[in-house]
Amino acid sequence: MADFLTIQNGRPFKRIQVPYLHFSEFRTNLLKLAFKGAEVVQFFAYQEDPSIKEVLMLGFNAPSRDFFSYEEEGTVQLMAVLRKDHQLFAVQTTAPETFDALSRQDMRFQLFEREIAEQFGLIPKDHPWLKPVRYHANCRGVKDVFGNDYTQDIPGNYPYFQVEGEEIHEVGVGPVHAGIIEPGHFRFQCIGERVLHLEIQLGYQHRGVEPLLTSVPFKRLPILIEGIAGDTAVGNALCFSQAMEALLNLTPDDGAKTLRTVALELERIANHVGDLGALSGDVAFNSSAAYFGRIRGEFLNLLLVMAGNRFGKNLVRPGGVTMGLIEDSRNLILSKIKELRPEIKEVGDLLFSAHTVQARFDGCGVVSREIPLVGVAGRASGIDYDVRQAFPTEKYSEIPACLHTRTHGGVFSRAMVRFEEILHSLDIIERLLQRPVTTQPVVWTGEVSLASSSCVTTLNEAWRGELSHCVLTDSRGGILRYKIKDPSFHNWTGLAMALRNEEISDFPLNNKSFNLSYCGFDL
Amino acid sequence: MLKILKTRIHQGYRTSQYPTKPLTLHRHFKGLPQVNTACRDEMAQRCAEMCPQEAIDAKKRLIDLGKCVFCGLCERISNGEFVHFTNEFAMAATRREDLLTSGAMPDLTVHRRKDVQGLFGRSVQLRQVSAGGCNACEADTNVLNTPFFDLSRFGIGFAASPRHADGIHVTGPVTRNMREALLRTYDAVPEPKIVIAAGCCAISGGPFRGSPEIIPLETLVPVDLYIPGCPPHPMTNLDAFLRFFK
Structure with a gap:
């Protein structure tokens, strides 16, 4: 049996196709792959629906020993998806109630293992940093790993790292x-x-999104998905819609793909422009703070033209988009881009050439590329990973990569990467909207049944970085497990690392240079 | 310095003349819904069944703006027969029941707390509490400080400390993990104080209703002003503030 199943972004597969290894083998293989430079995309626990086992057994050709002899060891399954060299690898196992933490060997697993401990009550033995992630009871009603009593308010037993010394x-x-x-x-x-x-x-924003996604009627799904992180509404709706399309065998038309790409880029521009404004504000450079603040609004208003609201909510749905783009709107977007590009360049030049700004940005909050960051922060540290290039969906296979000139890992680089991405995204939108776009609008009423006993992982380059959803279905076509991973899940560690040996007064600046999501992390 | 001056000239003056001059949002904006009371029963029923937020009372032909996320599904599936979302942004109300509407909103200034105008009409400071939302409400509140809206010209501001505030502006469905922080912030605001519930989540739990991880805001503190939307448009916020305080 192969060690991993090679999967494609947004392509469904039957869950029995994924190698089901004994935990010790699962652990060794994951560590080996990670040692060779693979990064973790998804690593989570789930519980099998009791009724599904026989169905899996029926479809299972290999000796059943492989699959079921480990059952007595535990009732919780683990699934991992790793990426390496533009390929995705999936593997699963049954987890013992107490298992040897992978984090002991490789820190890339540390937060994933803490999440597994918190959500399912499994104990990652000898985990070097075993602390709550979001502060909530586990879903199995078993003894809490952290010894917390959740009738008490957050943070419970949270052993903060402490430095001792007189000063x-x-x-x-x-x-x-x-x-x-x-x-x-x-x-x-x-x-x-x-x-x-x-x-x-963190955990203050925890509102139980993942359990809700498996318990509410399908008609509520897109609204919930767009409530994961409002500033990433398009990104999340895209991950969700691609997953549903995979499980429903739907293909959006070309026009819909164009509009979804445009919406994702508008979301990126609006947020990056806003961040440049906020970074200006944090170094008391008020002119570009005001100008970028206003320009951000112009892009949000373009999303409103496409979607009916400023965050691009309710636009992307399984099968396509809910609104076409009339010629008026297309021309409006193009003329706005023409008007705003020189403004952005001018204000950007004002920001980056100001000595007072350079003095604060340059060399501040440097993160080494050893820290496995994604997205803007990763690229600013020289990590050449962009989902739009590595695992392209929608129209991205036609679009050239964005090149970056500053990758020193500090605040200046993170600001410059944003600035370069804004200009790149403007080009993408102009290119995609050169010709009229036609699409058949879709509605999502949720009156569907998904491909049974299947799985799909979707990845998109949301504006903060790699955003991934993973959906597992049960034998009746319901959702067994819905796993969401915001880019912030990787990058909060980056902010903590950036602050080491910096002045505390530089915290707001560093924080803004990452601008991570609390709600996308807290779920 | 020359660059700063040059850019300043290029950027010009961008602040909106609202409310002196009326402001109309793009026609695609989904604002106050206009329900067609003559709609066929089965169509109204179908819209109510499909509504992801269960915000529609088909019999009474009402939409609960406290639950509605303005997704427009009812407009699409009924092809406009049941409802049309207008680009009207003024939607705030002071009583929860006023949010159940078929398109007309009662005059906010009639129902607002009697002491508000006298106490806070000239100057009011709010403490924003983000209590578990998706950050869209917060972002579109923050934007009121940008040059276009320029909230401070009305004497309305957001304070850094609850001790310096006259009220709290709450967004999000109030997670269990924010309960204590919210209550402590509320307690720290000196009396008399105001509570504003902004956005579908703060009013009704929004997309997260039914989650055991959230606690309805109204069970924790009394609410004086409801601002619907998912998130409320900055103009919806601004209009609500102006009519409530001024």
């Missing part, structure tokens, strides 16, 4: 912050102004 002091910030932003708790261990360690404790 060491600790600064706690949040969950409610000074601005209009999401809640999260930050704890700094400082010596004078210098930060030795930053610990980021």
